[in-house]
Amino acid sequence: AQSVTQLGSHVSVSEGALVLLRCNYSSSVPPYLFWYVQYPNQGLQLLLKYTSAATLVKGINGFEAEFKKSETSFHLTKPSAHMSDAAEYFCAVILSGDYKLSFGAGTTVTVRA
């Protein structure tokens, strides 16, 4: 069973526009949730993580994500896209009682000038 689902494999936004990347997880118990970013020809780096403290999590580079238990979602947003935000973004989850990080399929973001 899929632990985490990212809606949309590709997202294209104009520079300065809102970036919204969707992530839903399948668990009755709130897990640990992460967003990672991968720039071309690089490994992944952590954008932000949710570990049951605040439901609105702020990350690096102006990104933030909101944990919504009722919707089992952890969507990633940035108010104003920059050309440097072009990358692939992965939502990931560690389910309760598990040890491993399970990744979504990824969403590629392109930013139009």
Add this chain to the structure above:
Amino acid sequence: DVKVTQSSRYLVKRTGEKVFLECVQDMDHENMFWYRQDPGLGLRLIYFSYDVKMKEKGDIPEGYSVSREKKERFSLILESASTNQTSMYLCASSPRIGGELFFGEGSRLTVL
């Protein structure tokens, strides 16, 4: 600065060859991971190690083995490479279960 180093960025091997992918971390982390990344599938866990000489199978261990003789080094072994193992391989380490993963830059393997 945190560093996970994968020995080869690009490799080309022939079907049936034995392949070693090496990963070294300098953060004294207990946990190390090997993931495989394929378009549309995200990252899938191959093997995980939580201590020296300890290993656990991930979601797709078939056709792979691992070795962790020292804390800082975690090797992925393809005993007999096949074309369906052509992929990007990512190594990661973490100080604790549930903690952030630190990734290497990846090793892109092509099996002909």
